[in-house]
Amino acid sequence: MQTPRSRKHQRPGADAVRIPSHQGHRQARRLSIAAKGSAEPGNRAPWHERRAIDARFPVRCWRGNIHGFPLHWHELVEACLVESGSLAVFVDGRRIVLSAGEMVLIGPQRIHGYEGLGETRATTMLQFSLDEVSLPAGHVSDDPSISSVYSGLRILRPSPGAPANRKSATDSNPAHRIVSCVRDISREFTDLQPGYRSAVRARLLDLTVILLRAEDDAELTHETHRGAADIRRHETLERVFSYVQEHAEEPISLDDAAAAASMSRSHFSRFFHRETGRTFQQYLARLRVSRAEQMLYQTDLTIQEIALRSGFGASSTFNRLFRRYTGRNPRSCRRG
Incomplete structure (x- = not known):
């Protein structure tokens, strides 16, 4: 699956949707989200954890x-x-x-x-x-x-x-x-x-x-029971999580997530909190902190670079949320 960053540099194909410049890029993103929502589940599940595992001893x-x-x-x-x-x-x-x-x-x-x-x-x-x-x-x-x-x-x-x-x-x-x-x-x-x-x-x-x-x-x-309603809720969450994973480095609003779920903003807010036990903003912050924590341990990127790649617009916001969710300062992870 191509990343949003790589798609920006592609020439638009015959099926590309052109948006007048005065409508802004956010409407283009909304149309992009709606198009992804109609894809097959197998093509929109980057949040599906696929860690390497030994097939001989799984x-x-x-x-x-x-x-x-x-x-x-x-x-x-x-x-x-x-x-x-x-x-x-x-x-x-x-x-x-x-x-x-x-x-x-x-x-x-x-x-x-x-x-x-x-x-x-x-x-x-x-x-x-x-x-x-x-x-x-x-x-x-x-x-x-x-x-x-x-x-x-x-x-x-x-x-x-x-x-x-x-x-x-x-x-x-x-x-x-x-x-x-x-x-x-x-x-x-x-x-x-x-x-x-x-x-x-x-x-x-x-x-x-x-x-x-x-x-x-x-x-x-x-x-064990999972009825038709459970499956539909699972598919809706799958679309949202897939979109968030693809665009984690970019600004993501509640409206963007609601569009991925094909819901209104208010309906989506209630749905997401009911299904996950937390608000969408809390989920997004937790996900970005987890991505940042992984990069702190596995890369030599500066803390400011990690904050940006994790989707945090400011280092102060990153530091505050990192301490809230991990109980540690980002620099302490680098010191081991």
Whole structure:
């Protein structure tokens, strides 16, 4: 997909829309947004997370403090276990607050994001392909119960009756056993002992069996239904997120986002807040801070250059919002 910057230097084709100069470039952008809205979903999803993953071992696991992550989706199952502090999880328009020891399990193609609450929010994150929990590998469709058990959203709130880090063999509580599986997988990725991949696969299969046999457990909320209205809302958000990702370096107004959603400004404001739990301006600021944070760690660009490339018009605005969402000064990221 071409970036907006590269399109500016192209000669207009036969299907280009010419706008009289007195109407300004904003109307041209509105028409461009409307045209994108009619494209196929596969052609307008740059916010679809596509990180490189080893097809021979499609599993990732890591631990760390999470400040937040913008709304996105991918083809992997994702588990987020809160180790300390509190974390707000946004899934398909819902806002779920998790405390230490609680976890969400999010199925593929679900819109989700995170926002840290307070200063300490250590998490263990696990992502894996459905094919990794199917035998033989690559034939998950042969066992529909496996794909169904990982569909939708699961919220795990283990009761405090037993420690959540007990071994699954000695703990009959399904929620505790699931948390134990995730922590065991995390330890395997940390230690990288010989045979760690086989150990991880074994724990993923344990996790699958626990879920299959605990459908009615009160501590494992499972929500799977997605009706036609849910799909339409997903597609509308997809158009908005796609537009924002494409134009993140440029000024983006509420009117621009509303045009991407084919809604009026007021209708879009209510829709976006209802579906995501935050205003569009809050989402845009969070996304730009995340882009800036990544560039601070991965590039040698100056802070002023990063602020501009992240869509912030002024360094003072960038510094203020960066501290608000990460709790740190941008320069402290450069110092490590």
